[in-house]
Amino acid sequence: MTLHPPPSSLYFPRRATFITYQPKTVLNKSKRADHWFWTRYSAYPYIGCQHGCEFCYCRERKYSPYDDPNDFAYTIKIKENAPELLRRALGRCPVDLVFTGDYQPLERKFQVSRRMLEVCHDLGFPVFVLERNPGVLRDLDLIASINQRAPSVVAFSIISTPDSPNYDRVRQIEHLAPPPEKRFAAMAQFAKAGLLTGTCMMPILPGMCDDDANLEAVVRWTADHGGKFVLASGLTLSDQQKNYFLGVLGQRFPDLLALYGTLYPQGSYSPAGGWQWPRIALKIRELCEKYGIRDRVPRPIIPTDKRALNKRIVERLAEKLYTLELANASSYRVWAYRKAAWAVDDLEQDIGLVYRTMGLKGLQGIESVGSSLGLEIERIIKELG
Template sequence: MERRAHPSRLEPPPPRHLGRLVEERRARQAEERRSAERDVSALSEMDAVAPPPVPDWMVDGERRRGRGALSNAAGRFEPQAREAFDDGWQSLDDLPPFRTSVTVEKPRTIINRNDSPDVGFDRSINPYRGCEHGCVYCFARPTHAYQGLSAGLDFETRLFAKPDAPELLAKELSKPGYEPRTIALGINTDAYQPIEREWRLTRRILEVLSDFGHPVGIVTKSALVLRDLDILAPMAERGLAKVALSVTSLDPKLARIMEPRAATPPRRLDTIRRLSEAGVPTAVLVAPVIPAVTDAEMERILDAAVAAGASEAGYVMLRVPLEIRDLFREWLLAHFPDRYRHVLSLLKELHGGREYDSTFGQRMTGSGPYAWTMARRFEIAVERLGLNRRHTRLTTRHFSRPPRKGEQLSLFGEEA
């Protein structure tokens, strides 16, 4: 049987002044929240970094699987901009994934010249335009705009090959007025990117350089360079070849989202080891150093490279000219949203308040306290590990123009 409390035993209602106190406490809490929001807003206004971008042209993940860029905005020279738009009929579901295509390019010359004081060479060869490695930070991406293409996914998928490159090179080296100096191979885009397996242009270029006794320096992220050890090792014995491997991170997961189709960090270190064992002078490039993302790994990368046999080292800070700025922002926001503002703040500190400064002497290393710290860290690590004590200088004393087919030599070894 249910027992009911006697009316005299019920608790009396709370005094009216207690309800007023509760309301006042809630009002104070609401005012404190509004004050905190105003403080956060003021801090955001003081922050020099722009708010995160919201790209309307972001490409669906399935269509860009295995690629570095997240979008494919029109090139900067194009009069019109196009973007995918869902009209409600699920038409975007029918769009095919981005696949690699190669177009033949027919240049008139193959040796590129430059007068930049920031690099140690004045000539280079790029057998390919565009790069399937898909490194999101690649400084060469904006060059695709000259083809009417995007610096985004087009740069990684719509490639150009120069099949006449070896013949053009032999023709230029054979000119009477040509003066030999070290040629840098694959500087703008990687000469050992995946399509080299089929096109073999880099190998044929090395064969020409070997025949002429011409020095060459190679920078790559690919283990495919080991395929050409039969050419590189004899050239190295004559002081004609050296190779640098770019290592951005030792973290395979991070490397995969930054450089989706480049060799994994362990394979790059193994490539350094095998090149060194074969007698090819080998260097490591900690490049690029991304503030608050890969900068903590500088010493570990140098340690691992020395253990693998590297004798020289260098580093380059992140550069984001032209379209790369927006591509990098998209990538950073997608993969490291918690570090977005911090990374861009450090990037601006490197370049005097801007995200990029193209001034010679500044663009590769930056300036300011953060740049100074990275430079000192590199110098201390290099000194501790014994790197850069001797720089391999390639020689031009073996350079000679081999006789052309059907050309007869004189009895004294001179061209008739």
């Protein structure tokens, strides 16, 4: 493996190079929505990111076109025909949530994100925008207009606050991105405009972000700025991205190398047994309850969607399966919920109609549902009215 020690970019940032090109496709489609962000489609305008967060998984070989991970923050490829490709592709797709938007500094000049949002607006597709840059405020009016027709989400990637014990360290790790206090201020503006907003606390860096004081600070700042959720996950490290990030730690925080060596031994992608997940996830859940927000993203649903009830039920089943995972339940139970959620998501008919015409037997007849989950779905239907 070629070793790529990180540059001293904290002190000597390079000048960025922009390369425009015309890809053949821009839209990634899934069979169904994921259970984290609820997105079914994704479409991005740029490859590479000027924010250059040192932990970014996009430096992994499978995502990055660059042999040298140092290039990721300084050589940015611009998909100049992305809006036209998106219009053509979405025109053939059922309406569902699109993961899109990228407000790194070059967006001010190239505006590909904005033009892609305009396509979603024209075609009535809801959007999920996840940002580390408050520059997304430029398009607040456009996103608010999309949101009026199709409920959307603007979330902010935030892993620390000025109240956090390791704030200075985290700022060095994401030093090219605007500070979190500006992201929180932007969150407050989106909340004021009626958008569903919150924090994606990703990734929680071991030894820097996983202490209770930081977890509470992030949840409290989110609630104080109108955020409705904190969605958290751990750090993954793979191939050249792992090599790069460990190089950053060795250069700036050598005291953490032993911890990371234990958590991410040779060949391991996610933290090994010693790390504190799910304790951290349960702590975040407890803190979210304390501050009146959620530890999952509420599923945005178009009220006129004939499958709105199906989507609400899927949301409940996914929440239950996450709870089971945190409780270390048997994988058999977890998979039973996952498969039932997928089956309800795949159902073309309104599940309410199925229940009204066929009763409990109709629910239990849905593939992968069976008798006990059929009863649970019946209970959810009654609860949702």
